[in-house]
Amino acid sequence: MELRKISDNVWEIPKQGDMRVPAVIYSSARLLDDIRRDMTLTQARNVACLPGIERMSYVMPDAHQGYGFPIGGVAAFDLDSGIISPGGVGYDINCGVRLLKTDYTETDVAGKRKELLAEIFKEVPAGVGKGGVTKLSRSILKEILVKGAEWAVENGYGRKEDLERTEEYGRMKDAAVDAISDRAMERGLPQLGTLGSGNHFLEIQKVHEVYDEVAARVFGIRAAGQVLVMIHCGSRGFGHQVATDYIEVMENAFGVKGLPDRELVHAPFKSPQGQQYYRSMCAAVNYAFANRQMIAHWVRDVFARVLGSSKGMDQVYDVCHNVAKVETHEAGGRSRRLVVHRKGATRSFGPGRPEIPECYRSVGQPVIIPGSMGTASFILAGTKEAEDLSFSSTAHGAGRVMSRHEAVRRFRGERIRDDLARKGIELKATNWKGVAEEAAEAYKDVDEVVRVSHEVGLGRLVAKVVPIGVMKG
């Protein structure tokens, strides 16, 4: 496939064949080596062929092969002539990250680190097949699907201010429950308020380095050594079932002939199937917001119990990594409403965007990019340039380079625990095989991913954080 170098960190697949627009890859030469090894570029080209796509099919620096769309793929479609695709969002709808700050420093928690982690481990249900502590009725679940994190706050989980510091204020207003299957409801009922497994984790972290003091201060990040908490999880079985259901609905309604990949099945955004998927997806986004809201509340409880107070534990932000949203962007020389798909990508709204809370409007929204388990994570700020570069999007994490199977063959979970302990990182996990699967070596170098993001202007580096305690589902 022809790949044209535009600059050190920007590459283009020129428009060819059925492509309606070119594809653009934001990547260094080093990251591109990984990206070229799997199907990422072919998938980016396939996305460029979809009806109603605007400007470009974008690929973020942490991209790897996904289903239909690549992970790290961003594409926006015209509301009238364009489509919506479950494959452009992913199975774990609103897999995302929430970051809490604390007023504690590394020294304050030094003697209590083990206890904090052990208590969080007890309090937050995690792992394969693990149900939640909250027994829900269907009518309450429906309310949660409509109200998202708002429901959680109304029911005593967390603080009102948390909502303002959550993408969409914790609630996608277009959510509807009338086109959600019984199956999705049944899978959603037992799992609310659980971390899950796979790449999901909860970390107690400390600030390692601050790059942008002004933005850091606005986000509540003071200096190296400050303790933070990061929660990474999604919409659990509920979101997966919504995705599965609507792939089938769209296949049955529109057929699969002519699709380069069945996972690219789509519906016109304004068709009944397109609208039903969109509204059900919004409900799954809300499920995940409520999920992280509950987990954050339990974490604060533990801090209060173990350290005496959780007063300074304000939410920095909560971001979605897998989502489709209707947003206003420039395309074709004018400002338009488009349905932006971000699959394994983070929204990166810069200063002045009305969608972000007033407290962040001077510096841009916080962009939270977790590394792999036990490695550094980064806090970036959204930029104005990202609007033109990527429909206001940047990377979402490190991205895998090694299969789970291979990781389990090469690494031992217990050994990883011991290695982390030597680096001063406590680890608690529900099973060791899962730990081996998430070994740092199985992932791309997140430092390189955020460096490219910063240099290209997709998101500006604000701070680097490192774990001191890791809970793995």
Added chain:
Amino acid sequence: MDKYRILPHTADGKFQAYGATLEEAFGNAALAMSSFMWDWSKVEPRVRHFVHVRGIDREQLLVKFLGETIYLFETKQFLLAKVDGLRIRPEFEGYSLEALLGGDTLSDRYELFGDVKAVTYNELKIEECGGFTVQVVVDM
């Protein structure tokens, strides 16, 4: 012949399952998928679930059949041990499948070591060459 083989995949779980008939290959695919989550050979078949799914083609039929296993695990804590009486029939539009799944309810005696969350069409193949081979990638 092996029932199935696990294949490398960057992000998720990939396998090929084999059978002299399409039915056998589908049944082995359910065992292969279960092997990401529990050791099906150690699960005692004490509970049975009847499943019936329809698909517009064989690919959708396979995705929906495997989806049943995930659904039964997440909502009934059912661990699959074996697949009996699997029958695939052509219908006016597409196919239907019936099977009796044998297994047990999750308890302390079983170890879980992975979570399959969805069955995908990514790299999905159903091939006939002497016997049948099905290839599936699942989201983990």
